[in-house]
């Protein structure tokens with residue numbers, strides 16, 4: 001730590017410099033948000049102090065009246081946001097105001113295109129926070145003293161937002177943080193008291209700590225005698241002398257915790273602004289619900305579904321959860337115990353009357369109250385989404401596009417709500433044959449054919465591969481809808497969501513697909529006849545392929561392709577084998593079932609081949625071709641090509 005007055009120079013983390021540049025340019029049209037961000041940080045600092053003071057009331061230093069003050073100084077061209085919250089130490093200020101401690105930062109920067117319009121959208125999602133001060137200021141001074149630290153150990157941070165900042169030790173009698181913005185030449189509008197006041201009211205009305213501004217000073221009035229005309233009538237009454245009323249700090253926001261108010265008294269805009277405060281998101285939320293739960297466990301929840309996914313959504317380790325309050329006292333951010341991981345996109349807060357004020361993450365872990373609230377909140381979110389899905393398909397689709405992948409983790413994580421989650425899933429399907437995931441399971445069930453008792457799906461590496469899978473041929477012919485899955489998580493999903501609405505989910509690539517219930521007697525008889533006729537051919541093929549396959553069968557699922565490989569019902573699916581191999585896990589060798597299309601000309605030709613060598617070559621090529629279509633790769637592609645060439649050459653002779 002430097003001596004008092006001696007500045008230490010520090011460089012910003014590279015990302016901070018980049019962020020600053022980008023923000024100043026892209027958020028210019030919305031520059032007043034700097035005040036929202038700084039007041040929001042000041043309110044958080046008050047919440048944090050209140051929490052720490054639960055254990056150590058001395059931190060209040062005799063001043064428990066927490067407030068944020070906003071003022072302008074016309075002479076010095078500055079706006080100051082001052083709080084008496086938790087404050088920052090020298091180390092904290094360097095860390096918090098010199099780096100970006102967010103997961104997903106690298107990914108964020110890699111997504112920037114250099115195009116201002118689209119980058120400004122992205123930066124909004126990233127969250128701008130303290131650095132937004134530089135949109136309107138060309139120099140920012142932060143003076144801070146952490147609660148419990150001596151006045152002589154306070155710290156001043158200063159920067160012009162260009163690559164570096166300085167810190168130095170200062171004396172500061174008052175606890176907390178002052179942020180002093182030295183306004184840019186053309187930002188003087190923010191010196192106007194009314195302008196500041198209207199921004200504070202617009203953005204910070206819901207903040208539970210009082211935000212104060214100075215009232216106008218009322219000048220002194222001198223005493224004046226009554227004035228009468230010639231007839232003795234009073235023309236001007238006497239005026240009593242009055243002292244000047246100095247400007248006073250007065251609250252400009254409601255300063256009641258928004259969630260404690262009645263729903264009917266909170267406007268849409270207030271809910272939206274409050275969301276931005278708790279989530280640090282820039283965009284409006286998609287949906288929210290505010291509830292007071294009474295009965296055995298009593299709590300208030302205010303749950304928001306964001307409209308845009310954050311950058312680190314796919315990181316299951318990322319901090320998530322709700323802000324926790326106990327009897328209106330802020331306890332912690334990101335209380336993940338109240339939301340399952342697959343709902344990690346939900347933002348908001350909980351205020352419990354049943355948890356103790358000294359509650360810790362450890363206590364929350366194993367607590368009946370926590371479990372009851374988590375159950376209640378989970379159900380609430382699932383219901384909210386279900387309602388949106390039926391009420392507003394377009395909005396639901398936009399939700400699904402942002403968060404659907406994460407919701408697909410649900411059936412594995414939350415067995416109890418499987419059916420409910422099932423209703424929220426959306427898939428691409430052969431019904432529309434395009435890649436938009438917009439078919440729900442209830443819709444699928446409603447379209448099921450008479451006699452169809454299963455929900456059919458195919459999982460492949462890409463939508464195209466799923467759509468063109470040979471397994472679909474018979475389904476297309478019979479007009480049976482198949483869900484087309486190609487997201488990484490899909491195989492995991494269907495291994496946990498095995499049933500919906502009493503109907504089994506069945507992969508079309510499995511051996512046990514049996515559509516015979518949908519066939520008429522005539523077709524069944526014809527199939528049996530064909531199987532008998534081909535008995536010797538399938539046996540010969542099995543001999544040719546040896547233990548590469550489990551079985552060779554006549555297929556009832558093909559119309560255009562000559563052959564296909566399928567997985568036995570109790571074996572691991574090909575897609576799952578691929579996933580395991582990708583993450584470096586050992587995959588047991590699983591032999592497929594080889595199904596041939598007895599009505600295909602190529603198969604008929606092979607069946608008639610008397611020469612054993614040639615027959616074997618044909619069978620191997622058919623088998624490897626089917627493997628290639630299914631897996632997208634072969635263990636030994638070169639020898640496949642050699643065999644194929646040999647066969648083609650023989651055909652030219």
Ligand SMILES: Nc1ncnc2c1ncn2[C@@H]1O[C@H](COP(=O)(O)OP(=O)(O)OP(=O)(O)O)[C@@H](O)[C@H]1O
Pocket residue numbers: 041042045083085086087088096097126127128129130131177279280
């Ligand atoms: N007035 C303040 N009092 C105490 N600490 C503060 C204050 N303002 C900022 N900080 C500290 O600096 C950190 C960084 O602030 P910043 O606004 O950049 O990010 P954030 O609030 O964590 O999140 P976001 O960027 O999403 O707004 C805060 O997390 C907090 O620890």
